[in-house]
Amino acid sequence: xxxxxxxxxxxxxxxxxxxxxxxxxxxxxxxxxxxxxxxxxxxxxxxxxxxxxxxxxxxxxxxxxxxxxxxxxxxxxxxxxxxxxxxxxxxxxxxxxxxxxxxxxxxxxxxxxxxxxxxxxxxxxxxxxxxxxxxxxxxxxxxxxxxxxxxxxxxxxxxxxxxxxxxxxxxxxxxxxxxxxxxxxxxxxxxxxxxxxxxxxxxxxxxxxxxxxxxxxxxxxxxxxxxxxxxxxxxxxxxxxxxxxxxxxxxxxxxxxxxxxxxxxxxxxxxxxxxxxxxxxxxxxxxxxxxxxxxxxxxxxxxxxxxxxxxxxxxxxxxx
Numbered sequence: 001x002x003x004x005x006x007x008x009x010x011x012x013x014x015x016x017x018x019x020x021x022x023x024x025x026x027x028x029x030x031x032x033x034x035x036x037x038x039x040x041x042x043x044x045x046x047x048x049x050x051x052x053x054x055x056x057x058x059x060x061x062x063x064x065x066x067x068x069x070x071x072x073x074x075x076x077x078x079x080x081x082x083x084x085x086x087x088x089x090x091x092x093x094x095x096x097x098x099x100x101x102x103x104x105x106x107x108x109x110x111x112x113x114x115x116x117x118x119x120x121x122x123x124x125x126x127x128x129x130x131x132x133x134x135x136x137x138x139x140x141x142x143x144x145x146x147x148x149x150x151x152x153x154x155x156x157x158x159x160x161x162x163x164x165x166x167x168x169x170x171x172x173x174x175x176x177x178x179x180x181x182x183x184x185x186x187x188x189x190x191x192x193x194x195x196x197x198x199x200x201x202x203x204x205x206x207x208x209x210x211x212x213x214x215x216x217x218x219x220x221x222x223x224x225x226x227x228x229x230x231x232x233x234x235x236x237x238x239x240x241x242x243x244x245x246x247x248x249x250x251x252x253x254x255x256x257x258x259x260x261x262x263x264x265x266x267x268x269x270x271x272x273x274x275x276x277x278x279x280x281x282x283x284x285x286x287x288x289x290x291x292x293x294x295x296x297x298x299x300x301x302x303x304x305x306x307x308x309x310x311x312x313x314x315x316x317x318x319x320x
Contacts, residue, residue, distance in 0.1 A: 014075070014104075027206070046078070059100070062100055074116070080144070083282045083284075088281070097147035101155050119165070121167070162234045165212065171202055178202075189266060191267060195273055195277075197286055198288065201241060201243050204313055215298075238290035244289060245306075258314075261318045
């Protein structure tokens, strides 16, 4: 892994306007969060708009960007994430979630670069109650899940250096997400109805960015030692914080934190409902529990409880 042994000099972050992309921007700006391997790195951010514009549905545009920047590390949180709309925009979802990562991975493999790709709990069918391991059978219920799984398969097939991190229920203090929706509706309505039979764990985008940097630094520190090269070929890792709850419980946590902070929350009741009572175009997995023991074991860390980042994000949102 020549890149890791010398440090990453040119880093490309796709989807820079999304929750995880913005979290990476803040992480790289906050030098106290960076490890030695990143200190001298030059970071390029790409999105459809803004800096280094690139439409991830256009392979030629992706290749042009890669050839211009020539990154030795690609962080690819860029994705088509409109889960319900994907049911009627399958071609676009497939282009962004599967074909684009394949283009990046093939380029990275040919240029001895590393790639970190991000995936989702939606690759599973959500059956049962046990946490899914990386090699558990997949079975996506939606077009979104199918295209994300296709992206994983395409990246792994190239043999590129790096990793694929599967996560769930991503949120941040920036962008659109469940927390902001609950705060808005909680201020507008007397009662909220939230599904209680979908179980997983909320994952902060800042947690994902922080753990990504930890994993890369860990790989750099151990590269060449004990014949162990942690990211010499991409593998799948589950990456979420510790804990388990359902969407109804999460909604109550959000509104409770807002009330505690003195915010005007009109909703006095949060009613638990079944998924069948809230039909959507795309089916959601009921069981989104992910076993992260491989990540902890491989990169030598105990993951935080979900409340650690949740409290920080809520404080940032409520202070505005």
